[in-house]
Amino acid sequence: xxxxxxxxxxxxxxxxxxxxxxxxxxxxxxxxxxxxxxxxxxxxxxxxxxxxxxxxxxxxxxxxxxxxxxxxxxxxxxxxxxxxxxxxxxxxxxxxxxxxxxxxxxxxxxxxxxxxxxxxxxxxxxxxxxxxxxxxxxxxxxxxxxxxxxxxxxxxxxxxxxxxxxxxxxxxxxxxxxxxxxxxxxxxxxxxxxxxxxxxxxxxxxxxxxxxxxxxxxxxxxxxxxxxxxxxxxxxxxxxxxxxxxxxxxxxxxxxxxxxxxxxxxxxxxxxxxxxxxxxxxxxxxxxxxxxxxxxxxxxxxxxxxxxxxxxxxxxxxxxxxxxxxxxxxxxxxxxxxxxxxxxxxxxxxxxxxxxxxxxxxxxxxxxxxxxxxxxxxxxxxxxxxxxxxxxxxxxxxxxxxxxxxxxxxxxxxxxxxxxxxxxxxxxxxxxxxxxxxxxxxxxxxxxxxxxxxxxxxxxxxxxxxxxxxxxxxxxxxxxxxxxxxxxxxxxxxxxxxxxxxxxxxxxxxxxxxxxxxxxxxxxxxxxxxxxxxxxxxxxxxxxxxxxxxxxxxxxxxxxxxxxxxxxxxxxxxxxxx
Numbered sequence: 001x002x003x004x005x006x007x008x009x010x011x012x013x014x015x016x017x018x019x020x021x022x023x024x025x026x027x028x029x030x031x032x033x034x035x036x037x038x039x040x041x042x043x044x045x046x047x048x049x050x051x052x053x054x055x056x057x058x059x060x061x062x063x064x065x066x067x068x069x070x071x072x073x074x075x076x077x078x079x080x081x082x083x084x085x086x087x088x089x090x091x092x093x094x095x096x097x098x099x100x101x102x103x104x105x106x107x108x109x110x111x112x113x114x115x116x117x118x119x120x121x122x123x124x125x126x127x128x129x130x131x132x133x134x135x136x137x138x139x140x141x142x143x144x145x146x147x148x149x150x151x152x153x154x155x156x157x158x159x160x161x162x163x164x165x166x167x168x169x170x171x172x173x174x175x176x177x178x179x180x181x182x183x184x185x186x187x188x189x190x191x192x193x194x195x196x197x198x199x200x201x202x203x204x205x206x207x208x209x210x211x212x213x214x215x216x217x218x219x220x221x222x223x224x225x226x227x228x229x230x231x232x233x234x235x236x237x238x239x240x241x242x243x244x245x246x247x248x249x250x251x252x253x254x255x256x257x258x259x260x261x262x263x264x265x266x267x268x269x270x271x272x273x274x275x276x277x278x279x280x281x282x283x284x285x286x287x288x289x290x291x292x293x294x295x296x297x298x299x300x301x302x303x304x305x306x307x308x309x310x311x312x313x314x315x316x317x318x319x320x321x322x323x324x325x326x327x328x329x330x331x332x333x334x335x336x337x338x339x340x341x342x343x344x345x346x347x348x349x350x351x352x353x354x355x356x357x358x359x360x361x362x363x364x365x366x367x368x369x370x371x372x373x374x375x376x377x378x379x380x381x382x383x384x385x386x387x388x389x390x391x392x393x394x395x396x397x398x399x400x401x402x403x404x405x406x407x408x409x410x411x412x413x414x415x416x417x418x419x420x421x422x423x424x425x426x427x428x429x430x431x432x433x434x435x436x437x438x439x440x441x442x443x444x445x446x447x448x449x450x451x452x453x454x455x456x457x458x459x460x461x462x463x464x465x466x467x468x469x470x471x472x473x474x475x476x477x478x479x480x481x482x483x484x485x486x487x488x489x490x491x492x493x494x495x496x497x498x499x500x501x502x503x504x505x506x507x508x509x510x511x512x513x514x515x516x517x518x519x520x521x522x523x524x525x526x527x528x529x530x531x532x533x534x535x536x537x538x539x540x541x542x543x544x545x546x547x548x549x550x551x552x553x554x555x556x557x558x559x560x561x562x563x564x565x566x567x568x569x570x571x572x573x574x575x576x577x578x
Contacts, residue, residue: 001061004052005044008034013290016054062353062404067411070458073394075413078432079120081447082127083113085435087142087502088422091171092150092538092554093179094118096424096432097130099154101138111137112183115449117426118175130169132183135162141201141211141250142500143508146536146558147565148472149576150498153209154183155229156196159217161187163195166229168573186572193227193235198249198299201507204274205255205531207562208232212263213241213251222246226277230567236277241265247296247328250505252305257318258343259532264305264322266296271342284348288327289334297325302382303334304363304504306371308399309494312515312526314533317341321397323373324358324504326381333357333379337397337407355409358391362423362504364431365511366454367494367542367549371397372410372431374452375417382419382503384439390416394452413450416443422501427540429457429549456548464491464545466523471555473527475534479555481523486545488518493525496540496552508537527557536561 003013018024032051036044045051055061067073085098096115112130119125138158145151145168154167165187173179196214204210209229216223224241227234241248244266252264260271260280269283288295297303303325310318323337335357341347354373361376373395380387394410413433420437430453436446464486470479483491497510512534515526525541528534536558542549565578 002054004050006050008044064355065408067408071455072411073455074411074453075450078449078451079126081449084437084445086420088424089152089500093171093173094175099137102136130182134185134187135165139198141199143201144498144538145564146207147560147576150538155201156199158197163197164191166190184573186570190568190570194223196223200251200253202253203535203537205535207536247301249299250503254307255535257533262342265298267294287349291332292327295327295334297322299503300382301326302360302504304361306363309369309511311513317344324361326359331380333359364423364425368547374423375421424501427552461548464543464550466543468553473557476529477527479525483521491545492516494542498538531558
């Protein structure tokens with residue numbers, strides 16, 4: 001790395017190779033005559049002259065690993081698609097729902113489809129056309145409900161009545177066994193209090209849903225507020241969303257172990273009180289990039305975010321990870337990830353450089369505790385025709401490694417995944433990669449569906465397997481699993497939250513490494529201790545043997561404290577009860 005000062009107050013940094021690429025030449029030291037305003041003992045460049053400094057230590061500031069062979073993972077074609085999805089969700093029935101915006105697919109498209117990953121060798125059996133959507137889901141939010149059947153909910157949408165939309169689907173069937181249920185909607189009677197295009201949603205500790213942000217329609221007025229589902233109280237206006245409009249859409253929402261709600265938006269973040277929704281702590285500004293420290297992280301300057309793993313006994317502060325994004329104006333994509341421990345009152349953001357610039361990325365949390373960064377572009381912002389230079393490379397982020405050494409350059413795809421692309425974890429440990437609707441005249445609407453196979457899939461090591469009877473856990477409960485293959489002496493468990501993937505936002509994502517012990521082939525998993533460490537919901541349970549995950553089983557943790565199973569109050573919705 002290199003850096004320098006010009007005209008006393010202008011600061012630049014980058015790579016040494018960039019100097020030669022841009023025709024930079026050494027000049028006499030005497031040309032630099034402007035004193036530094038912060039300390040006049042030093043010189044900070046001059047007119048068209050940079051006081052140049054280079055990193056000279058033997059160890060570079062950052063190190064990337066360049067994986068080869070199976071260690072790089074692999075992109076593989078999975079199945080021909082029937083739709084260009086804007087949101088994907090892995091259901092508790094082992095299948096994946098695809099929702100599209102109106103007008104993307106064929107003229108007779110219903111806008112909703114379900115993929116059975118076990119049937120990808122048989123196209124007609126792999127895809128099921130779903131019905132029931134009455135309004136347009138374009139740029140909506142989605143999560144999996146904590147009710148006893150794991151219904152999926154889709155919230156908001158594009159234009160008019162659609163922006164108020166509340167839609168649910170009760171996943172039925174199983175891999176290889178047909179599903180018959182459809183989406184359900186009653187737009188006249190069950191709807192949001194405010195219309196929302198580009199909102200975000202999260203399940204709170206009490207089991208209710210928080211819906212935040214958005215606009216009132218296509219490029220319309222901001223909706224700088226939050227509301228709760230089931231409806232409790234009025235809409236609450238959020239001045240920080242009003243102030244940062246329009247660069248705060250699809251804000252990043254996470255319930256923190258201390259009970260507060262983390263909100264990441266534009267280039268800011270804060271913690272809200274879970275009862276009053278007042279600001280408890282305003283975090284330091286999220287750093288941008290060397291070209292613009294104020295670069296943003298949420299739509300349309302779209303980055304992606306995750307909660308890093310929480311490990312028993314859950315005493316370590318939780319860490320938030322945000323990667324990629326872009327800048328207002330010249331649309332230079334960010335080339336870094338940032339992390340912070342939001343509940344640590346002395347913490348600040350730490351910057352880690354990525355191997356390449358990336359806007360509109362997606363992250364998929366993997367069961368071994370690593371994170372796959374994929375999709376996006378190297379220049380531009382999110383939206384139709386607003387980005388170029390697709391980023392075809394995958395990056396693996398490993399938070400167990402030292403800072404600035406956590407990223408590994410993985411395999412490349414040949415398919416551009418730009419605006420409206422997704423990445424989501426399947427039950428066999430692979431990552432489903434889908435979508436792309438750039439409308440840029442260069443890259444197609446992308447129907448092909450890929451999978452990324454992480455190195456553990458290609459390692460040649462056997463996958464462990466297990467059986468489990470109890471799939472409905474109370475907090476702190478010890479649950480028995482029977483290992484049917486694998487070495488229990490080195491085995492551990494991971495618990496992965498149910499995710500809906502859209503616009504770089506993985507709503508519902510959590511990763512837990514719970515207390516785990518074995519006596520012979522009988523093992524015990526201890527559920528997370530409470531609803532703040534782990535808000536109620538559905539999770540994939542993996543066992544890992546030498547880093548290789550089993551196929552997962554869906555379990556529910558924390559029950560249904562908000563009685564979502566009895567909601568919504570309309571006969572148009574089939575409700576499972578509590």
